[in-house]
Amino acid sequence: AETKIVATDEIPDGWMGLDNGPASTAEQKEFLSDCKTVIMNGPLGVFEMKAFEKGTMGIIDILADLTKEKGAITIIGGGDSVAATEQSGRAKDMSHISTGGGASLELMEGKVLPGVAALDEIDGTK
Secondary structure, three states, X not given: OOOOOOOHHHOOOOOOOOOOOHHHHHHHHHHHOOOOEEXXXXXXXXXXXXXXXXXXXXXXXXXXXXXXXXXXXEEEEOHHHHHHHHHHOOHHHOOEEEXXXXXXXXXXXXXXXXXXXXXXXXXXXX
């Protein structure tokens, strides 16, 4: 695929933004540098295609480094995010990985998940 790196407001007609560029990755690194907890729920680009994996792999490297170097808690949620993290070779550097992306977000919202509720009923806690 033919690619070019442009600002988001300069994407030519007929083209699609399929990844973030190096400037965005640098900004992400800067803005996340002092975070203590980061949740990734979804890749940044079409990481399945080599030409569009840099943004996703960049954020994965940033998160893995935050965990290893600064002790940040990094949570990777969702099947595509997990696949990208595994593909990157940095999965072992994350704090937690779960294929339950949407369910994880709902749990954080405070929603009761049917599977968890069923376990509570079996356990007798509810």
